[in-house]
Amino acid sequence: MVAPPETAPPDNDVLWARSLHYSHSGSPGLVGVSVGVRQGEILALTGPRGSGKTTLLRCLSGQLRPEQGEVWFNSVPVHTMGALARERLRRDRFGWIGPEPQLLPELKVWENAALPLLLAGASHRSAKHAACEWLERLDIGAFARKRPGALNRAECQRVALARALVNEPAVIFGDEPTAPLHRAERALLLRTLTTAARSHGITVVLATHDEETAAVADRRVPLLDGRPAATAPAAPEPPGPPAAETTEGQAACSLSA
Numbered sequence: 001m002v003a004p005p006e007t008a009p010p011d012n013d014v015l016w017a018r019s020l021h022y023s024h025s026g027s028p029g030l031v032g033v034s035v036g037v038r039q040g041e042i043l044a045l046t047g048p049r050g051s052g053k054t055t056l057l058r059c060l061s062g063q064l065r066p067e068q069g070e071v072w073f074n075s076v077p078v079h080t081m082g083a084l085a086r087e088r089l090r091r092d093r094f095g096w097i098g099p100e101p102q103l104l105p106e107l108k109v110w111e112n113a114a115l116p117l118l119l120a121g122a123s124h125r126s127a128k129h130a131a132c133e134w135l136e137r138l139d140i141g142a143f144a145r146k147r148p149g150a151l152n153r154a155e156c157q158r159v160a161l162a163r164a165l166v167n168e169p170a171v172i173f174g175d176e177p178t179a180p181l182h183r184a185e186r187a188l189l190l191r192t193l194t195t196a197a198r199s200h201g202i203t204v205v206l207a208t209h210d211e212e213t214a215a216v217a218d219r220r221v222p223l224l225d226g227r228p229a230a231t232a233p234a235a236p237e238p239p240g241p242p243a244a245e246t247t248e249g250q251a252a253c254s255l256s257a
């Protein structure tokens with residue numbers, strides 16, 4: 001009998017990553033990040049620009065293979081999978097919503113929303129049915145037969161959300177999903193995403209530097225310079241600024257932490 005690997009993830013973590021390292025053409029993106037995400041949890045990866053949130057999200061979702069470390073989805077080791085298997089995993093079990101909707105302009109709205117199902121080989125009829133149901137739930141059913149060009153930015157982002165939800169994924173990854181939206185649109189998208197996730201038991205991992213977006217999460221994992229913020233090396237002491245500047249600097253630090 002083959003002994004289970006020593007590093008197998010805890011049972012209640014749907015995603016689990018250990019000691020991830022990744023560099024972009026030699027410059028460090030992730031430096032030893034570990035994180036576990038529980039079933040049904042909404043987790044926010046927070047931190048300033050360039051702190052490694054997107055790189056971590058892409059490693060967790062199988063888009064990037066870490067140079068070192070492990071990523072597990074349930075009991076499946078994602079870090080040892082080949083490109084094709086990771087592609088299938090992403091298509092069948094994961095949903096993705098990025099800062100731009102990235103809809104195909106030549107396809108109708110429902111076809112855009114149905115893409116993961118159509119690519120997985122679902123019948124045209126069942127894919128259309130599922131896509132239209134999600135578009136209705138997200139209050140954009142009326143646009144199903146239009147092209148994306150007829151929709152505004154917030155409506156397009158909701159189509160992207162329908163596409164992320166259409167295969168009822170185990171995990172949705174959101175990379176700054178509210179970035180292109182105004183305040184009211186942002187709140188609506190977040191409410192829609194969290195309601196859909198809670199009602200369908202979908203786990204959500206959000207990368208964001210927006211406080212309002214992070215506030216919907218059950219838990220936050222702050223990153224800094226590609227590391228968990230708590231373990232990032234402290235910045236060198238600046239040479240003694242005037243008292244007023246020190247106060248301002250401290251306020252800026254506490255906002256970005």
Ligand SMILES: Nc1ncnc2c1ncn2[C@@H]1O[C@H](COP(=O)(O)OP(=O)(O)OP(=O)(O)O)[C@@H](O)[C@H]1O
Binds near residue numbers: 025028047048052053
């Ligand atoms: N394709 C790339 N080529 C080179 N360096 C990259 C690339 N992508 C990311 N990096 C670098 O890796 C580090 C982490 O970037 P990453 O995009 O993961 O951070 P982030 O926290 O998501 O930032 P942002 O909010 O700006 O997207 C940064 O220093 C960034 O400049």
